[in-house]
Amino acid sequence: MRSERLGGGGSAADVFRALARRARSRQLPPPAGLIGRWFDSAAVLAPSVRALPCPPDQAFTLPATREPGSRETGPRETAPGGPAVGGGWIGYRAYPDRRGALPEAAGGWTDDVVRLDESGCWWFESLRDAPCPDDLAEAVRRPDAEPRPWHIDWAEPDRRAHRRGVELCLDAITRGNVYQACVCARFGGTGSGRPVDFFADAVERTRPSRAAFVQGAWGAVASLSPELFLSRRAGTVTSSPIKGTLPLDADPTLLRDSVKDVAENVMIVDLVRNDLGRVAEPGSVHVTDLLRVKPAPGVWHLVSTVTARVAGSVDTAALMDAAFPPASVTGCPKHSARHLLSSWEPEPRGVYCGTVGMHSPLAGLELNVAIRTVEFDATGHVGLGVGGGITIDSDPDAEWQECLDKARSIVTLRATGRRPGPPRASRNAQADPVSAPT
Template sequence: MRLMCRKLRTDVTPERALAALGVRARALRLAPPAALCGDWFSSRAVIALSASLTPVRDVAEAFAVPTRLPRVRDAVPGAVGGGWFGYLGYDLTDPSGRSGSLPPAAWGWVDRVLRLDADGSWWFEALLPDDDPDPADEVSELETTLADPPETAPWSSGPLSRPLPSEHYDVVKACVHAIEAGELFQANICARFTGEFDGDPLSLFAEGVHRLRARRSAFLAGDWGSVVSFSPELFLARHGQRVRSTPIKGTLPRRNASDEHLARRLRESTKDVAENVMITDLVRNDLGRVCATGSVRVPELLKVRPAPGVWHLESTVEGLLAEGIDDAELLAATFPPGSVTGAPKIRALDLIAELEPTGRGVYTGAIGLASPIAGLELNVAIRTFEIHEGTIALGVGGGITADSDSEAEWQECLHKSAPLERLLG
C-alpha cells in the first residue's frame, strides 16, 4: 500500500469544510464524515470523508482493532493518510456491566482524509493499493465541493435536565468517607445531564469547533448515534515507540482574559495540586507497565492551561514502549484514563460503580485515530455529548479527595458544563 498526498486549492475553515462534506456524504449516500479538530497529529484538523463505524462489544477486540494496520510505503512526514477512526467507551471496563445507549466501542477503517496542517494548508491524503492510479478526479471534485460550502444544517436542543445537587452531594460525601477509611486516595465522581435533541449532530460539532476551540475535539457517527466531543485532554499519543499522556486534574472557572488571578490560585491550591500529582503518578505507573525500564519521565508538572470556560492543571508523562509492545497492550495497561477514574485505579473503578447511579456510556472513555503512518492519538472523552434517537447526554464530574467539599464539587461540574450548555442554547 502507498500514500498519496495532494495539496488542495482552498482556504475553507474546518467548520465550513464539515458542512460541505456532510452534504456530500448525504448526496452520495455515504456514511457521515468523522473528524478530529484542534491539535491532532501536529495538524489543525483531520477529517474522514466518510467513516462507517462498526460497534465492538468485546474489550480485547476493541483494543486489538487499531493494531490491524497495513504497511505503507512512501510515507511523508506529517501526513496521516487514514486509519482506524473510533472510540472506546468507559462501558468497556465498567465493573458493574452497565451500558449506555451507544455501543461500548466502535471502529471504522478510512483510506481517505482531508488534513489541515499547522500552516493552514489543506491536503487530500489517501492510502492506496500499489497498483491503483491516483484519484485525480476525486481531488478535483473535492476542491469544487469546498469552493462553495453550504451553511450548516439546522439542529435544536432543549435545556438539559440535571440531578438534584443534593444527590451529587451524597455521592461525593460517600466517596470522601471511603477515602478517609483508607480504601483509596482519590476517585473521579460524575453526574449525567440529559435532554432532547433534533437535527444534525455534525452541525452541532461544527458550531462547537468554531466557538469553543477545544484542543481535542472529535466527531463520530453511525446508525447507532453520534459522539460530539470538545475535550481539552490528551489520553495517549503514540508516535513510533514514543508514547505520551497529558492528564488533567484541577479546575477553576475562566470567564475572560482578565481572570489570570484564578490561574495563579489554581496553581497554589493544595487540593488541586494533590489531585494532579496523585493522578500523574498513576499515569506514570500505568505507562511503566509497558515502557522500557527507566524511560518513563514527567517533563512537565502542574502547568496551568485554559480550556473552554475553565482553567486546568495538567502534567505530561512520556516513555518509550518496550520492544514488542503494541497498541492493544498499551491500551490494556492504561485504559480507562487515570484522570477520570482515580487512585488506586481498580478500587476507584469499583467505587464508581457502587456510587454513581447510572452508567457513563462513552463519557470518560477515549476517542481518536490509529494511523499506519502517523501513530495513535486518543483524547479523554470529557466535555462530550452522546446523541441517540432524539436524546442528548452530557457527563460532568471531578476528582474527589479527602479535602473535597460537596458544594464546591457540584459547582465544578456546572463550570465544566456551562460552555456546552450555552452552545446548545
C-alpha cells in the first residue's frame, strides 16, 4: 500500500472531468468513482476502470489473490490523511427480477485511486505501491477541464400504468398478500454528450450523499443516490433504509407526524433486521437510529439505521444473498412483494433498485441503493426509475406526485454551455465507449 499526499486541488466533480479527459487522451477506459460520503471520505475516484459485464453473484467479490482474510473483521489500515482505500472492485449489480437494457452486473478492478478526505486534501493511494503519475497529480491539483455540453429529452412514465400498479398493490394489501410494496415507474429519454459530463454536473448541483459512476462499452450508470444499502467494516455491517418522502419546500415535521410514512419506515426496518439476522451473530442486530428526518436532493426523507455483527467466515456473496435486493425497494414479505411487483410494473427496473459501490481489500465494502440512478445504453437511450412504498393508507394520486418529486432534481438538470449536436459513434470504443448518450 502506497499513499502520497497531493494536497489541495479541484472539486470532486472537476477532478472527475479531468480524469475523463486524461483517459480519453491516453486511450484508456474511462474513470469510475464515488462522490459524497463514502469510506469516511468526500470522494474516491478510480482514474481508469475496464468495467466488464460479470455474473451477478460475482459482483463485489474480491479475486482470490485479494481476499482480505482477517482484515475484513479487523481494524482498517490508515493513511496519513485518514482511512485508506487504495483500490478494489467498483461496479454495480442490477435489480434481479426482470432484466433491463444493461448487463445484470458490471464493474472492474482498480489498483489505484485518488481520494478526497473530509478536510479537503487529495491523496493518491495504490495497492501496488506504485508512485503517482505526474499527469494524474496534475489532473487533481489543476483540473483544467471545462464542463462539456450534454442534453437529455425526458418523457414521463405512463401515469395510468402506475396508477394500475398502485391499485393492484392496495388490493393485495387488503387481501393480506403483502403489507407494503414499492411500486415503481420509469422515465425514458434520449441523450447526447457524454455520461461523465452529466454525472459531474449532476453531483455538483444536487450533492447526493451516495453518488457513483461506472462506464463500459455496454453503457454507463450515473447514480445520484442518497441511500446506504450496506457498509461492512471491522466485522460490523450497517444499513440505512429510506422510507418516507416530502418535497423539500414542505415542513419536515409533517414527515415524522405522517402515520403512513412512519408505518412504512418501521416495516422496512423490520425487514432489514430480518435480512441481516440471517447472517449476523445472534443478538447483534440493533436499530441504532430510528425515523430521523434528513434532506436529500429535492426532498426530505425518513431514514433509519440498522447494524449487525457478522463473522469473517460470512463472505460477500453470502451477505448479498441475505440482503439483496435492498429491503427499501421491495416490500413485506419480501419474496411475495418481489413476485407481485414483476406483474404490477410495466417495465423492468434495470439497474434502478439494485446497487452501485466498491469493495476494497483495505477499506471494506460500501454499497448504495441505486435510486435516483440514470442508466445510459450504448445507443443513446436513457432511463430513470422512480417509485414509492405503498401501504394501506396510500393514495394513488399522492404516490404519482411523490414519483415526480423524486425525479425533479434530475429531469430538470441542464448542462452548462451550448447543446451538443446529434449523437455519433465513438472512434475509440475502449477510450470512450458511450459517446452517443449523455
